[in-house]
Amino acid sequence: MLRLIALRIAMAVPVMLVVATIVFLLLRLSPGDPALIIAGESAGPEALARIRSQMGLDQPLVVQYFTWLAAIARGDLGFSILSKVPVLSLIFDRLEPTLVLALSAILITVVIAVPLGAVAAWRHNSWIDRAVMMLSVVGFSVPAFVIGYILILLLSVKADLFPVQGYVSPFEDPLAALRHLALPSLTLALVFMALISRVTRSSLLEVLGEDFVRTARAKGNVERRVLWRHALPNAAVPIITVIGLGIALLISGVVVTESVFNLPGVGRLTIDAILARDYPVVQGLMLFFALIYVGVNLLIDIAYVIVDPRIRY
Amino acid sequence: MTTCEPILRIENLSVALPEGLDRSHAVRNVSFDVHRRQILCVVGESGSGKSVTAAAVMRLLPEKVLRISGGTIRLEGEDIAVASPERLCQLRGSRMAMIFQEPLTALNPVMRVGDQIAEVLQIHRPGTSAEQRQARVRELMADVQLPEPERLARAYPHQLSGGQRQRVMIAMALALEPALIIADEPTTALDVTTQAQILRLFRELLTKHDSGVLMITHDFGVVADVADHVVVMRQGDIVEHGAPEKVLKAPEHPYTRALIEAVPRFRYRSRPDAADTPVIAVEALSLTYRNTSFFGARRETRALDAVSFTLAAGETLGVVGESGSGKTSLAKTLLRFETPDSGRILFKGQDIAGLAGAALRDMRRHIQMVFQDPYKSLNPRRRIGQSLIEGPVQHGLSRGDAIARAEDLMELVGLRRDALDRFPHEFSGGQRQRICIARALAMEPAIIVADEAVSALDVSVQAQVLRLFEDLQRRIGFAMIFVTHDLRVASNICDRIAVMQRGRIVELGPAQRVFQEPEASYTRELLAAVPGLASERMIAD
Known part of the structure; x- marks a missing residue:
């Protein structure tokens, strides 16, 4: 029974990895720009660029993906954009x-x-x-x-x-x-x-x-x-x-x-x-x-x- | 035999069928007595009402459909035909107990067998402690000769063998030493050697526990071996009853005579020597079932172990043995439903053991199979015409030609040409098996593999289907591998016999030689366990 549980938990890791990948892609590929939401409609292009680079949004998708994955592995899901709370x-x-x-x-x-x-x-x-x-x-x-x-x-x-x-x-x-x-x-x-x-x-x-x-x-x-x-x-x-x-x-x-x-x-x-x-x-x-x-x-x-x-x- | 009051007295029992069927009663005006320390056998074919009678005594009929419409059933003087549900619960298990045909399905699969036996005590003797019950369970399991009661009590039904399961059922029935034990085909699902042991056990326990037994069976061999009194039923009526010597040896009613006549006996057919060139030659065939569990632990079962034989054109080879001996694995491997580990299957000189894809599909038409259960081997939602033409059309015959061939085949197997647009449920078991044979023949095969093809049929139907096989073989000339557990049936239809034990052929030779002068000790064991040898001698005298 214990072996069953251990094995099932081990099998959950790849499942979660697939889920993580899909979650990442789904949101990055959907329309809408979070930087725009944070900065507000009236923000100038420099302000937008600054926010993007702060959030890492100007990096290539692959880099964003691995940075994000590494953070999750540490238990760090990031901060809410709106409330700035973890x-x-x-x-x-x-x-x-x-x-x-x-x-x-x-x-x-x-x-x-x-x-x-x-x-x-x-x-x-x-x-x-x-x-x-x-x-x-x-x-x-x-x-x-x-x-x-x-x-x-x-x-x-x-x-x-x-x-x-x-x-x-x-x-x-x-x-x-x-x-x-x-x-x-x-x-x-x-x-x-x-x-x-x-x-x-x-x-x-x-x-x-x-x-x-x-x-x-x-x-x-x-x-x-x-x-x-x-x-x-x-x-x-x-x-x-x-x-x-x-x-x-x-x-x-x-x-x-x-x-x-x-x-x-x-x-x-x-x-x-x-x-x-x-x-x-x-x-x-x-x-x-x-x-x-x-x-x-x-x-x-x-x-x-x-x-x-x-x-x- | 005894003068005291019977344990069970059934008088004029009738059970009504729902309206609109071909007869109004499942059982009509049935009367008989069961006495202490006696075994009363009720014999009959399917539909004779024998099982309904047994279920009526336990009041286990689905009473919305099958209603007791008249008569009395007195158990130790008390009429249980009118007993209340509460009273019935008190009587069942304590004063009367029942043993069923198929011990695997009759036991609760998710409950330990020890607990299932203990449950009877728990229900009827609520005062007993768990330790007392456990002790009694061990005692009962030892009584029915189950090995290691301590360990087996903790096993689940699927971990036991068929014979052990039936012993558990018997232990359960004996738990409270009931006056009446009803056994509905208690040994039909078991191997002959196990059957012989269980029947002997019945006899012993009967005297020890002072009970009476009402046994339902279709097997005259069993009747000859254990019955003190026989009742023969047909279509709900008792046609004859009496002592077994009298009923078996000098039956009065024509139906009884016909039934006994149809029981296969050892009888050997003489055929001119078949052609020497084999259609199929099997060389050192081995098959291992590998079961890899989730954790990688391997369990290997050797199903076939270096099996070799040849089959000549037009010849019938019987494969006999107990369950688990590898009979069906052999049949499946020949049809290449299983791929052997090693060895060769030479079909007309070509090795088919490793064929795959289109070559395999093309080969399959030459070897066809007839299965055991005609109720399960025809697609219930397809007209039989569709089933009959499907194979030939797949292999390139035009639809019109396939239909014409199907019609001819229907006639050949003794059915009407115009029945092709009917569904399987419109046919009886014997007719369905004829359709299955026609389906196999539609492919014009060189070899037919019949796996227990007559085992599910009543004796009279069995005899007809066996004759059909012989007749067709003479006319069409296919070779046949006939897998069966019934040595008598094998002797009737086979030219040669292969006796299998644990995946090996332990003896192979002409049928008459193998059965009359067996060389292997296992063959002798099998022959000794065949029920009703005494009766056969009796009838032959």
């Missing part, structure tokens, strides 16, 4: 709301969607099954920002149950944090729930038709135990795969949700940085998201080995 600390400052939001969304999803999907499979073709599948189609088709605004309108503005927007850290005031988190995490979780409940259902339906499920019944297991103890562990691999893929979905969801609920997280930071053409920040964020994704994949690989003894790398 990019790394900028991301860390905004990390907490995003992590809290994402984790609570995943938690809600797994706790609700897996049982929902399981019950739908178990009561295949019943009204429960149809209701769950209906809900998942809705969850799937309605965009996150629409759901967010509808929830705000109904539960915050009309019913006055939850705050409209803002963020309170759960480390300072857990109760207020819960009220502030409820709507955003639900918004974020809904698409994800639709996906997971569907996969759980279809994966379980397949497993429920297998011989060992019949064996489990023949041993005198009650239905509940057949479902949880025998069928679900065997259906876990596809479910885990989709949870992993769903986290990628979550990253884009976080950006939208944080804007709708005005949360000061990494998602908001991303949008602000892109709009301001704050190159170093955008680069740092893209690398950061990629790193998270690689990390999630590692966790999933480890989870496979734990849930299915037949999988060995």
Whole structure:
């Protein structure tokens, strides 16, 4: 197991290198001049040239690339063009709301969607099954920002149950944090729930038709135990795969949700940085998201080995 | 045999099929008793209702589709046809237990086998401690003669052999010494030598645990070896029952007679000496499966070890052996689905062992394969006509000619010419195997490799397909390599036999000589394990 983890981490290095290269090229080749943004519209050509040479933008692309790569290797993501703050600390400052939001969304999803999907499979073709599948189609088709605004309108503005927007850290005031988190995490979780409940259902339906499920019944297991103890562990691999893929979905969801609920997280930071053409920040964020994704994949690989003894790398 | 109350008494049991099928009942008015320390065998072909009867006793039928529509099932006096779900959960595993056909799929793949056995105790004896359960599991595993119970209890099903898995299933069934054990084709998926061991084990355990056994089987050999009482079923009805000596030796019902008649026996065909020039000559063929794990650790399996033989035109060579002996690897290598490490395959003088690309594709038309499972070897979404003309058209025949040839072939294998636009699901298993044979013949091959081509079929269908093979061979004159685990089938159709063990040919000779005067000790072992030798003598007398 330790060897698996070590090897996977080693394999992540080339992946990150490719990501870094793409990130670099993408931003350098896209239109818009950061020097112009910093200097302002009225700046003269000398001022622009000075800023360019300060930022190294007058160097050839290859030189820029390697200078940048060397800096990243030292953990130096550069400074934000706008706020002059190091990019790394900028991301860390905004990390907490995003992590809290994402984790609570995943938690809600797994706790609700897996049982929902399981019950739908178990009561295949019943009204429960149809209701769950209906809900998942809705969850799937309605965009996150629409759901967010509808929830705000109904539960915050009309019913006055939850705050409209803002963020309170759960480390300072857990109760207020819960009220502030409820709507955003639900918004974020809904698409994800639709996906997971569907996969759980279809994966379980397949497993429920297998011989060992019949064996489990023949041993005198009650239905509940057949479902949880025998069928679900065997259906876990596809479910885990989709949870992993769903986290990628979550990253884009976080950006939208944080804007709708005005949360000061990494998602908001991303949008602000892109709009301001704050190159170093955008680069740092893209690398950061990629790193998270690689990390999630590692966790999933480890989870496979734990849930299915037949999988060995 | 016994005068006391039967463990299981089934009276007038009927199970209804959903409307709109060709018959209204899966099982109709079935009655029989199972007594303590007795094995009752229910025999029949597929569709006879034997497995439905077994599942009905456990109440494991999918009750939305198959409903018990009448009759009683009394287990130790209690009618379980009307028992509540809660009561059924109490009875299953403790008073009645079931053993299934395919022990690999019947065990939970992600749970250690020791835990799976312990689960029965956990469900029905919730008071016991984990240590007590562990101790009992070890005891049960020793009981069913599993080696190293301590270590095996921690293994997962995929790490065990087929026979070991079935022993785990039996240990699970015996855990609480149930009154009734239902075994649905418990040895069908196993090798003959393993089958013989498991059947012997059944006998021993029966006396030790004082249970009764309801065994479902299609194999009259098994019946002759273990049954105390036989019930013969056809299309949901019992057509005959009685003591095995009587049913096997003097069957009353014509269906029983036909069934017993169809069971292959050792019978050798005499053929004029085949031509001397071999169509294919295999020289010192070796194949090793290399499994490189993620970390570079290598596992090597020697699948073929210096295999040599020749095959004359028009001859049939039987390849027999247990699973894992290399039979299928040999078949795959001849078709060049696998590339051998070393050795030569001389097809009409040309070495095909190293062919690649277009040359390989061109060679393939000369060697065709018929697979074991006719349900899985035809594309379910293609009309059979498409399947039949695909190969010839690929190799340059015009579409019209290919269709004409396909129609002729359909007739040749005993199907209707105009059935080409139907889908595979519209045919029975035997008919599908005929289509697979037609598909192989459509390429006008010099050699047909048949891998367990009749093993999935009922005995009566098996006999027909074997006759078809012989007949076609006489008319068209292809050579055949016939891979099978069934020595009787091999004796019926093969001129010569190659006995394989662990990738090597341990004996090779004319069929009659190999089976009647075996030289290798392994051949003798195989022959001794063939079920129902006693019955064969009995019927022959």
